[in-house]
């Protein structure tokens with residue numbers, strides 16, 4: 001059983017993330033989408049809400065499970081027996097940060113490889129913060145977010161914006 005972990009903050013999950021998860025399903029027997037926090041980011045959606053949104057967005061993918069992690073990714077990989085970390089690369093600007101993470105994770109968990117998948121061109125400019133920014137001004141985010149969660153993402157963005165004001 002070859003298990004891959006797709007980690008990210010998913011604040012919220014976008015079509016770009018979903019594309020990477022779908023393609024990881026073609027390479028591995030089981031894919032765990034792992035909601036983890038980047039210490040430098042303050043998330044708009046709670047961990048549980050991010051997990052629930054991913055569960056709905058991946059409902060048609062039987063190989064996928066969703067989990068949360070509040071510790072080190074390397075420790076999670078050891079615990080679940082994962083052999084790979086799968087990440088999407090959108091542009092050269094992603095590379096330096098991802099390269100550093102990959103090296104650190106290899107040191108902490110040599111059993112797992114980091115596998116980079118190139119984002120397809122139609123998703124390369126999408127990011128969760130772009131979705132939040134457009135949504136917070138009432139813009140149309142339907143091209144960036146899976147249809148099954150569109151209404152909830154839009155509502156969540158507006159709720160957070162109201163709380164912040």
Ligand code: COA
Pocket residue numbers: 007008009010011014015016017020036037038039041071072073074088089090100101102104105119123124126127128129130
């Ligand atoms: N398509 C579109 N957008 C994508 C994408 C894709 N395929 N892949 C990533 N992105 C975007 C995300 O939306 C996000 O956008 P934002 O900056 O606007 O929020 C950005 O790229 C980065 O996203 P992500 O890959 O989720 O990275 P992150 O920095 O938010 O999270 C963790 C990184 C959570 C995986 C990392 O911090 C981690 O592993 N934390 C756990 C603790 C740990 O082990 N730390 C040490 C690691 S060495």
